[in-house]
Amino acid sequence: MSREKLQKLGIDLPLFPTTSVGSFPKPDYLMKARGDFAKGKISRQELEEKSRQATEFWIRKQEELGVDVLVDGEMYRGDMVAYFAERLRGFEEGGFVRSYGNRYYHKPIITGEVRWEAPMTVVWWKYAQNLTPKPVKGMLTGPYTVMDWSFNEFYPGRRETCLALAKEIRREVEALIQAGAKIIQIDEPATSVRPEELQVAIDGLRTVTEGLPAYFITHICYGAFELIYPGMLEMPVDNFDLEMSNSGLDMLELFKRHRFTKDISFGVVDVHSHVVEEENVVEKRLRQALEVLPKESIWVDPDCGLKTRTVEEAIAKMQALVKVAKALRN
Amino acid sequence: MELILTNHSSYPRIGDGTDHQLLRRTIAQWEKGEKTDADLRAAEDRMTELALGDQIVAGLEIVTDGQIRWYDTISHLAGKLQGIRINGLLRFFDTNTYFRQPVVHGAIERTKPLLVGDFEFAKGKSSQPVKPVLTGPVTLARHSIEENGKAGSFERLVESYTAALTPEVAALAAAGAGLIQIDEPSLLKYSADLPQAARSLKAFGAAKGSSQPMLAVYFGDATGSAKPLALGLVDGRNTRLEDTRTVAGQLEKIGRCLGSARAWLSPSCGFEYLPRDRAQLKLRHLRTIRREFLGSAE
Numbered sequence: 234m235s236r237e238k239l240q241k242l243g244i245d246l247p248l249f250p251t252t253s254v255g256s257f258p259k260p261d262y263l264m265k266a267r268g269d270f271a272k273g274k275i276s277r278q279e280l281e282e283k284s285r286q287a288t289e290f291w292i293r294k295q296e297e298l299g300v301d302v303l304v305d306g307e308m309y310r311g312d313m314v315a316y317f318a319e320r321l322r323g324f325e326e327g328g329f330v331r332s333y334g335n336r337y338y339h340k341p342i343i344t345g346e347v348r349w350e351a352p353m354t355v356v357w358w359k360y361a362q363n364l365t366p367k368p369v370k371g372m373l374t375g376p377y378t379v380m381d382w383s384f385n386e387f388y389p390g391r392r393e394t395c396l397a398l399a400k401e402i403r404r405e406v407e408a409l410i411q412a413g414a415k416i417i418q419i420d421e422p423a424t425s426v427r428p429e430e431l432q433v434a435i436d437g438l439r440t441v442t443e444g445l446p447a448y449f450i451t452h453i454c455y456g457a458f459e460l461i462y463p464g465m466l467e468m469p470v471d472n473f474d475l476e477m478s479n480s481g482l483d484m485l486e487l488f489k490r491h492r493f494t495k496d497i498s499f500g501v502v503d504v505h506s507h508v509v510e511e512e513n514v515v516e517k518r519l520r521q522a523l524e525v526l527p528k529e530s531i532w533v534d535p536d537c538g539l540k541t542r543t544v545e546e547a548i549a550k551m552q553a554l555v556k557v558a559k560a561l562r563n
Numbered sequence: 564m565e566l567i568l569t570n571h572s573s574y575p576r577i578g579d580g581t582d583h584q585l586l587r588r589t590i591a592q593w594e595k596g597e598k599t600d601a602d603l604r605a606a607e608d609r610m611t612e613l614a615l616g617d618q619i620v621a622g623l624e625i626v627t628d629g630q631i632r633w634y635d636t637i638s639h640l641a642g643k644l645q646g647i648r649i650n651g652l653l654r655f656f657d658t659n660t661y662f663r664q665p666v667v668h669g670a671i672e673r674t675k676p677l678l679v680g681d682f683e684f685a686k687g688k689s690s691q692p693v694k695p696v697l698t699g700p701v702t703l704a705r706h707s708i709e710e711n712g713k714a715g716s717f718e719r720l721v722e723s724y725t726a727a728l729t730p731e732v733a734a735l736a737a738a739g740a741g742l743i744q745i746d747e748p749s750l751l752k753y754s755a756d757l758p759q760a761a762r763s764l765k766a767f768g769a770a771k772g773s774s775q776p777m778l779a780v781y782f783g784d785a786t787g788s789a790k791p792l793a794l795g796l797v798d799g800r801n802t803r804l805e806d807t808r809t810v811a812g813q814l815e816k817i818g819r820c821l822g823s824a825r826a827w828l829s830p831s832c833g834f835e836y837l838p839r840d841r842a843q844l845k846l847r848h849l850r851t852i853r854r855e856f857l858g859s860a861e
Contacts, residue, residue, distance in 0.1 A: 327802065328838025329577045333652055333661035334634055335590040337577055340659075340838065342802050382659050386803040426657045505651065 235471040235496045236529055239448050242415040244368055249519075249533050249558040250301040251551075252498060254452055254474055255372050255418065256313075256538030257306035258547050263287045267311070284309040285360060292364045294548060299555050302416060302532075303369045305361035307540070312338055313374045313420065314382040316353075321401060323347035327384060342384040343394065349401035352408040359412055371414035375421035375451065376402050376441060377434035382423060392433045399440035410447055418450040418474065425453055428460035439469045450474050450498060454537050458484055463491040474498035476536040478518060479505060485525045493526055500536030501557070502550045507542070509549040515557040533558040564818040565825045566856065567624050568849045571779065571799060572696040572746060573636075573833030574614040574629030575842050583839060586610045586631065607632045608684065615689045621846035625694050625742060628685035630833065634663065636698050636746070637706045641665035644727050645672040653706070656748065656782045658800075658836060665707040671723040679734045686739060694777070695735050699747035700724035700763040701756045706749075718759060725763035729770045736772035743767075744777045748832075751783025781832040791823040795831030797848060802841040804848055811855040828853060 239246060259267070266283040269275045291306035310316040318324040318341030325344045329337040354373065362369040376398035380391060388394040402419075409417055419441060424434045442449050452474035453465070462484070465473070477484060477500040501518045502510050522531055533554050539547040576586050589606035592598040614629030633639035635655065642649045646669035652661040682695045704720040735743050745767065747760055760778075767776055781795060794817060796810050818826070828849055834842040 328579050328840050329575070330838055331576070331660060331835055333663075335587055335594075337587065384802040386801070423659075426654065 235448065238471060239415075242446065242448060244415055244448070246301055248528060248562045249531055251555045251558045252300060252302040252370070252532055252534045253295075253304050253551060254498075254500075254504075254535055254538045255304050255307055255370075255420065256310075256540035257291045257304070257308075258540050258542055258544050259308060260287050260290065260544060263308060281309070288357070288361055289364055292361055292369075295551070296365055296367065298548070298551050299559065300551065301367065303361070303365055303367050304372060305357050305369060307372065307538070309357055314379050315339055315341055317374055317379060317402075318383060320350075320353040321347050321398075322350055323387065324383070340382070340384060343387050345387055347397050347401050349404040352412075353405055355405075355408050355412050358409060358414055362413065368416055369414075370450070371406070371409035371417040371447075373402060373405055373409075373417065373419050375419040375424075375434070376437040377430075378421050378423040380437075381426070391430065392436075395433050395437040396440060399437040403441045403445075406441055406445055406447070410445060415447055416450065417447045418452060419470070420452040421468075422452065422454045424451075424465070425458055425461050428457060431461050431464050435465075435467050435469070442469050448472070452498075452537075459487060462487045466494050470495070472496035472498055472532065474500075474532075474534065476500045477522075478503045478510075479536050482518060482521055485521060488525045493530075496530045496532060497522075497526060498532040498534045499526075501533055501554050502535045504535050504537045504539055504542065504550075507546060509546060510553055512553050512557050515553050516561070519557060519561060564814075564821065566814070566853050567825065567827045568622060568853060569625035569694065569793060569827045569829045570618050570623055570627045570629075570846070571781075571795065571830040571833050572627055572630055572744065573633070573835035574617070574627070574631070575835055575837065575839040576610050576614075576629065576631045578839035583610075583613070611681075611685060612688050615685060615693075617843055618846060619689065619691055621843070622850040623846065624691060625827070626685075626689055626691045627694050627696055627744075628681055630696065630835070632681060635660075636662060636833075637703060638663040638665060640677055640698050640728075641703055641707060641724075643673075643675070643677050645674050646670045646723075647707070650708075655706075656752070658782075660836065662706065665703070666710055667707055667720065667723075668710045671720075671727050673727040673730055676734055677728075677731050679731070679738050682735055682740060683738055692741050694742045694744055695740050696744040696746055696779075697728060697731065697735075699745045699749075699760065699778075700728060701753075701760045702747050702749040705753060705756070721756075721759045721763060725766050728763075729766050732767045732774075732776070733770040733772065736770070736774035740774050742777050743771065743774050744779050746779045746781075748780060748782045750780050751785055791825055791827075792817075792821065793827035793829045795829050796852070797828075797830045797845050799830040799832040799834050799845075800836050802837060804844060805852070807848075807852050807855045810852045811858075814852070814856045 263283050270280040287308040295303045323345040325342045327340045327342045330340040376395045380395040449470040450472040451470045454476040501515045586606045593603045610631045618626040638649045641647050647665045650664045650666045655662045685693045700721045703724045709716045
């Protein structure tokens with residue numbers, strides 16, 4: 234069903250399309266440039282030049298590896314929520330909050346009505362898409378996750394906050410579509426953390442996507458899927474990008490009990506491990522997926538964004554999954 | 564109703580000012596071998612003093628050391644016990660904060676004091692009584708995995724953690740702790756664990772000496788207690804400052820239902836989920852709320 238939708242959008246993909254979740258590691262020169270920019274040593278233009286250089290590196294690398302649906306690698310982003318919070322009206326940058334150990338981040342604070350003022354990702358999407366004839370995914374963070382990973386001092390409750398954000402994020406989706414994006418991924422990693430709020434996340438995504446002409450993917454990770462499945466299938470997207478390998482493919486058991494009704498971007502390599510999976514491990518995972526899911530519904534990708542791996546590890550992991558997907562096509 | 568102002572447990576170990584970045588900087592340098600263990604200890608001491616200072620300036624009557632030295636709520640204690648090694652990161656409840664998971668590979672044993680040294684340091688630096696905080700056995704067990712785990716191992720795990728922590732309770736009491744807080748956030752998620760928590764608290768009760776144990780539950784809703792309560796009416800998970808009158812109204816209502824003439828007013832959970840500037844504001848807000856409550860109660 235979704236493959237027809239893709240064809241209508243003018244996108245023809247092979248069996249087992251390969252892709253990645255979104256982020257790739259930033260090369261050393263970009264990390265240094267980001268540090269220098271934060272210290273005021275280089276200008277924004279100089280930083281953007283380095284970000285473009287790294288984006289082109291990853292586009293070329295994905296083409297070289299034979300990936301089917303590309304990403305810009307998020308070279309211009311730091312945190313996946315803060316990036317949008319810095320560009321939407323109604324947010325203030327909060328002070329440092331601990332993530333774990335000695336890692337901290339600026340958690341945004343909603344202090345007023347949230348407002349989309351101008352495109353936030355379109356320039357980068359256009360830049361990446363102009364480098365390649367292959368489709369590049371538009372990449373956004375969803376309203377539920379932006380709400381959950383921010384403080385809220387303005388809206389009366391979590392649902393109201395999520396829906397207000399959804400209305401504004403929809404405008405970014407519209408801008409991406411207008412620029413030519415056909416495949417748009419809206420990440421909602423926070424969805425599986427509070428099962429009792431699944432409906433809030435569903436309603437948020439509906440507000441973002443309803444009636445818009447694009448193939449929508451959502452990425453969800455880190456959570457108790459058994460508590461939100463099969464309810465999560467109500468999310469108005471065409472494809473779920475799921476972290477399968479890190480949890481030993483145990484979601485397949487859930488899919489046996491209740492049919493998985495959408496396309497799936499099936500995570501076949503663990504992004505939390507430095508070890509690059511052997512091709513036979515990746516193939517075994519994919520064959521296990523084929524026992525439960527129709528082959529036309531399966532996309533192949535890593536569990537999650539690869540940004541925490543080294544450049545070499547990320548390339549090797551992508552290479553392994555592309556090789557296996559291609560071999561299985563035949 | 565008499566209201567005692569207390570901190571809950573953790574406090575931000577960082578802030579936006581350069582002096583508040585000391586520990587972060589020192590840990591990063593220590594990891595590269597550029598700072599010694601003694602440097603790290605000194606940075607932890609300094610940040611602990613700053614956390615105590617914030618609480619005392621805000622007018623709190625019972626303070627904590629802010630758990631400045633803790634890597635996280637789980638692995639800091641579990642990692643000091645024999646028979647446990649610390650594994651990868653997992654999300655802590657529905658927060659966007661992560662802890663390292665303990666892997667139990669042998670008999671759990673306390674071979675050295677866990678928190679007594681930290682408590683004594685904080686006590687020596689504070690003009691107000693310091694409340695040590697221990698993560699409870701049920702919460703530790705719920706966040707651990709057992710290597711080659713066998714059926715029914717969860718209960719055994721709780722018992723093992725209880726046996727390991729009981730002498731720590733005794734040691735803290737002997738070191739002069741008047742109140743000892745046992746954090747069991749898992750109880751609000753797994754209410755079936757209540758009998759096990761009760762058994763471990765009973766064991767702690769037998770070791771408490773003259774100290775008063777205090778159970779802290781959070782990240783969920785709890786109702787009903789015949790015992791004196793610490794009321795977490797200041798939200799430790801959101802920066803919005805509570806409306807003073809609203810909270811005073813809540814206190815009045817609760818006061819009418821309570822069997823006790825004394826209660827504690829505290830944050831709803833540790834403050835390390837907030838940025839430092841907001842945590843400071845909320846600490847001071849505890850006193851403003853009490854003033855409003857006492858004014859309206861008169």
